Amino acid sequence: MNLRMNYRVVSPGAYKAMMAMEQYVSGQFEDKVLYELLKIRVSQINGCAFCLDMHAKDLMKLGDYSDHILLLSVWREVPIFTDKQRVMLELAEAITLISELGISTELYTKAGEYFSENEIVDLIMAINSINNWNRIAITTGMYPGCF
Incomplete structure (x- = not known):
């Protein structure tokens, strides 16, 4: 595998902008397990090995969540x-696949049963982030251990 480009070096401003978003979003989550599960699931859907590796390791630093990681792709079962x-x-799946699934009123209502409006905004921002x-990682050829 070859890294196509180190976008951090090529465009430090773009990297800085992404990091600013990341710092804001990560600061909104008291439940770090929920936040890492979100990032892992979205990375699974998108097929991003770099992010999947990073966030699975980050989740494991929070405790023994190996079963959660192993079974995340089949969470419904x-x-x-x-x-x-x-x-x-x-919600993470629906937003990631928004052109295929959209966001149903039922899902939005269900999210409102567990999350405040501010928390829903934070979830939307985290999923988009x-x-x-x-x-970025997939397009530039990033893979676990490339840096």
Whole structure:
């Protein structure tokens, strides 16, 4: 594998802008497990090896979440995820695949049962942020250990 480009060096301003968004979004989440699950699931959907590796390792630093990582792609079929995590995962999938699935009123209403309006905005921003990171990493050829 070859890194196509180190965008951090080529465009430090773009990297700085992405990091500013990341710092804002990450600061909004008291539940770091929820935040890492979100980033892992979106990275799975997008096929981003670099981000998947990074965020799986970040989640493991928070405790033994190996079962959560191993079973995240089949979260609907296992009982280890909380109802709040399930709603977040469903929302993350719908936003990531928005052109295919859209966002149903039912899902939006369900999200409102577990998250305040401010928290829903934070989720939307976090989902969009990791989608951006995934697209940068995949396009520039990033892979685990490339830096």
